Amino acid sequence: MGVALRDIIADCKETLDLDALKGVAAIDAHNALYQFLSIIRQPDGTPLMNAEGQVTSHLTGILFRTANFVEKGIKPVYIFDGTPPTFKQETLDQRREVRTRAGNAWKEALAVGDIAEAYKQASASARVDAYVIETAQELLGLLGIPWVQAPSEGEAQAAHMAGKGSVQFAVSQDYDSLLFGSPVLVRNLTVSGRRRVRGRTITVSPERIVLANLLDYLGVSREELIEIALLTGTDYHPGVRGVGAKTALKLVRNGEFESTVAEKLPDFDPASIREFFLAPPVTDDYNLSWSAPDTDGVVAMLSGRFDFSPERVEGALEKLSVKAKQQTLDQWF
DNA sequence: CTTCCGTA
DNA sequence: TACGGAAGG
Numbered sequence A: 001m002g003v004a005l006r007d008i009i010a011d012c013k014e015t016l017d018l019d020a021l022k023g024v025a026a027i028d029a030h031n032a033l034y035q036f037l038s039i040i041r042q043p044d045g046t047p048l049m050n051a052e053g054q055v056t057s058h059l060t061g062i063l064f065r066t067a068n069f070v071e072k073g074i075k076p077v078y079i080f081d082g083t084p085p086t087f088k089q090e091t092l093d094q095r096r097e098v099r100t101r102a103g104n105a106w107k108e109a110l111a112v113g114d115i116a117e118a119y120k121q122a123s124a125s126a127r128v129d130a131y132v133i134e135t136a137q138e139l140l141g142l143l144g145i146p147w148v149q150a151p152s153e154g155e156a157q158a159a160h161m162a163g164k165g166s167v168q169f170a171v172s173q174d175y176d177s178l179l180f181g182s183p184v185l186v187r188n189l190t191v192s193g194r195r196r197v198r199g200r201t202i203t204v205s206p207e208r209i210v211l212a213n214l215l216d217y218l219g220v221s222r223e224e225l226i227e228i229a230l231l232t233g234t235d236y237h238p239g240v241r242g243v244g245a246k247t248a249l250k251l252v253r254n255g256e257f258e259s260t261v262a263e264k265l266p267d268f269d270p271a272s273i274r275e276f277f278l279a280p281p282v283t284d285d286y287n288l289s290w291s292a293p294d295t296d297g298v299v300a301m302l303s304g305r306f307d308f309s310p311e312r313v314e315g316a317l318e319k320l321s322v323k324a325k326q327q328t329l330d331q332w333f
Numbered sequence B: 001c002t003t004c005c006g007t008a
Numbered sequence C: 001t002a003c004g005g006a007a008g009g
Helices: A006-012 A029-039 A057-071 A086-111 A115-124 A130-143 A154-164 A211-218 A222-232 A245-253 A257-264 A271-278 A295-305 A310-326
Strands: A023-028 A074-080 A147-149 A169-171 A184-187 A194-197 A200-203 A207-210
Touching: A006 A211, A006 A245, A023 A029, A023 A154, A029 A057, A029 A074, A029 A115, A029 A130, A029 A154, A057 A074, A057 A130, A057 A295, A057 A310, A074 A130, A074 A154, A086 A115, A086 A271, A130 A147, A130 A295, A154 A169, A207 A211, A211 A222, A222 A245, A222 A257, A222 A271, A245 A257, A295 A310
Parallel strands: A023 A074, A023 A169, A074 A147, A169 A184
Antiparallel strands: A184 A207, A194 A200
């Protein structure tokens, strides 16, 4: 998923307190929904579901995380993907293949009673489908949280909105929004700060990456950062086999991007992907407004249709309502 | 993931 | 209050 720039970005990220982050956050909806669907499961991999068997893991995730963000002074806007570029098709096909295999491996692990393996494979089989997207958008609407339909990649739209100043930062676990020119990316934007890794619980803090600082630190331009990504591999092309971010950085700094492509990838014309990162399809047709939650509507949806405990739902809604009342009408609505 | 509850 | 583990739907 995304571009593997971690190795050259590690030294340029600043960890910070959730309380230090204020303002409007453009959230990569697909990334958030995928995380919820893959992680919010029982130990054997079964996702949370209502009595009808409809998955609810993503709705739990949105409800509690949104309530916490708003309480902390972060106003979220969720950005949904539109039509992917044609050159992403191979990657999308591969992911579907991986999910299908994981789904089968999940059943096999259950059959032999390997619970840990079952959870791992179930996580890998998670899919953000039309049902997930529709119910997520319905819930956001009832919560009074805006969302934007991107014409193409959500991270590109988020970057565009951050560049214009409509939002203060983009939120995703992937680094792609930096390639699309987002001035600020925030990763690990969670409230609990706890994450299970191989059975252990570790604490993770939000981390902020400022594009200008990153480019300055690496000594490259954004165009060159894109070249590094093209060599390393993106969602749109696998890149050069055996070349990671550090090697790619060296090559690009030495001005060897073109020659490396000519030598190692003679059939690859990077022009269209480079152009896509530099000027992706985006829209200015959006209106960001936050409103008080439709309490009855949320309870009707989550408790009425999806079997959530009314007490828990109301507890989360309280955080949203309190904040909406605290703000002057001007600031919040 | 986040909440909630038991334990120290 | 702090932490670990179970539950949530």
